[in-house]
Amino acid sequence: xxxxxNPYRIYLDHNIYDDLSKxxxxxxxxxxxxxxxxxxxxxxxxxxxxKYREGFLKVxxxxxxxxxxxEKGLAYFKEADAFEQLEQYLNNNEKYPGQKxxxxxxxxxxxxxxxxxxxxxxxxxxxxxxxLLNSTLDDLDEVEQQQIKPxxxxxxxxxxxxxxxxxDTLEHHFTNNKVPNPRKGLEEITGLSSLQLNNISTPNxxxxxxxxxxxxxPDNETFKSPEDYxxxxxxxxxxxxxxxxxxxIFNFLNMVGYWPDKKIEQENKFRAAxxxxxxxGYVAFTNEFFTRDEGFAKRMNAVFEYLNIGxxxxxxxxxxINGSDG
Numbered sequence: 557x558x559x560x561x562n563p564y565r566i567y568l569d570h571n572i573y574d575d576l577s578k579x580x581x582x583x584x585x586x587x588x589x590x591x592x593x594x595x596x597x598x599x600x601x602x603x604x605x606x607k608y609r610e611g612f613l614k615v616x617x618x619x620x621x622x623x624x625x626x627e628k629g630l631a632y633f634k635e636a637d638a639f640e641q642l643e644q645y646l647n648n649n650e651k652y653p654g655q656k657x658x659x660x661x662x663x664x665x666x667x668x669x670x671x672x673x674x675x676x677x678x679x680x681x682x683x684x685x686x687x688l689l690n691s692t693l694d695d696l697d698e699v700e701q702q703q704i705k706p707x708x709x710x711x712x713x714x715x716x717x718x719x720x721x722x723x724d725t726l727e728h729h730f731t732n733n734k735v736p737n738p739r740k741g742l743e744e745i746t747g748l749s750s751l752q753l754n755n756i757s758t759p760n761x762x763x764x765x766x767x768x769x770x771x772x773x774p775d776n777e778t779f780k781s782p783e784d785y786x787x788x789x790x791x792x793x794x795x796x797x798x799x800x801x802x803x804x805i806f807n808f809l810n811m812v813g814y815w816p817d818k819k820i821e822q823e824n825k826f827r828a829a830x831x832x833x834x835x836x837g838y839v840a841f842t843n844e845f846f847t848r849d850e851g852f853a854k855r856m857n858a859v860f861e862y863l864n865i866g867x868x869x870x871x872x873x874x875x876x877i878n879g880s881d882g
Contacts, residue, residue: 562785563590565622565633569847570831573683577611581877583846591619592842593638596834598645603827611727613638624838629797633842642823669672743813746779748771754854758795761858782862798838798863805859807835814858815851844868 564587566575583591590786593616603614618640623636729789743749746769754765762782768781777784786804793800810816817829832849836856839845846866847853853871860867 564844565590565592565842566844567594567835567842568597569835569845569849569852570597571848572846573597573601573615574614575610575848576615577608578786579841581875589620590633591611591616592633592838593621593641594835594838595645596622596831598642600640600831601642602646602783602801624841626799626837626841628797629794631799631838638710645655678710686828745773745776746812748813752815753814756814758857758861759860761814762809762862765809765812765858769812797875798840798865801863802837802840802859803833805862806836806855809858811856815854816870817851839867839869842864842867844870846870846872849872 564585566583566585566589576583577671585590587878597616606614614774621636621638622629623641624633625633681802725760748768753765753768756768766779766782766785768774773779785808786801788795788797788801788804791800791804793804807829810820810833817825817832832852832855836859839856840860840863845856847869848871852870853869857869859865860869
């Protein structure tokens with residue numbers, strides 16, 4: 557039995573679920589533990605083929621598992637059946653439109669979607685926003701609809717103005733619908749390649765990255781220090797929002813080139829990179845994380861060290877499991 561008041565919680569990367577579903581090994585721990593899974597876990601499982609999906613869900617249910625979600629910077633846990641939780645997750649996704657449109661725009665800003673122009677992307681955003689507001693109305697009875705519809709109309713009008721401004725801004729900054737590779741752009745600014753950055757290790761990984769950038773760019777005030785760069789107010793992140801801070805720093809490290817994901821202009825690679833930053837936010841509320849992705853582990857260690865998060869990050873290879881890797 558786990559300690560109900562303060563259980564030892566572990567969180568698994570998708571590659572670990574894949575291994576467990578194929579019986580490559582089992583989780584052995586000297587502690588009684590809770591296996592924690594999140595909406596991002598379910599999202600990745602939902603993207604797998606039907607052939608393998610059931611195996612992932614069975615792995616979760618084999619252990620003493622909890623579902624984690626975050627509200628206003630606080631983590632909440634509940635016992636949950638993985639199959640039921642996935643069904644609920646898929647139903648919620650259908651209920652709230654607009655996620656695909658947000659994803660497409662973000663991908664475009666990272667060098668993807670070259671065949672789609674900004675006008676179309678912003679128009680799709682505008683429509684998705686309207687559909688979301690309409691879906692809110694659909695959930696209300698007739699009296700409630702009459703009360704809230706004037707407010708919805710105001711929000712629609714104001715939202716339309718925001719999207720028009722977004723379109724003008726994008727057209728101003730990016731000519732011919734082309735978005736330069738942001739990582740290459742940062743490499744030109746910093747003068748540091750991923751190979752150089754990857755050699756940085758503990759202690760003080762993030763501070764050292766900024767020091768190296770300043771050494772190459774002594775007059776560049778942008779990268780003065782992590783404290784100056786990560787002005788949480790500019791990112792709309794509250795001071796006590798650990799999940800939000802992790803996402804911002806995690807994505808920064810990926811873009812600046814510290815153990816980065818490759819080819820993020822490709823849709824599947826970009827989606828995986830976004831999932832990783834979200835996973836990291838949930839991992840912060842657990843005791844230990846297991847992964848076979850070295851770059852993911854390195855970035856997470858850098859972020860957690862900077863934010864003084866004590867979660868243990870356990871990276872290993874299959875060779876180590878099989879006893880053939882020193």
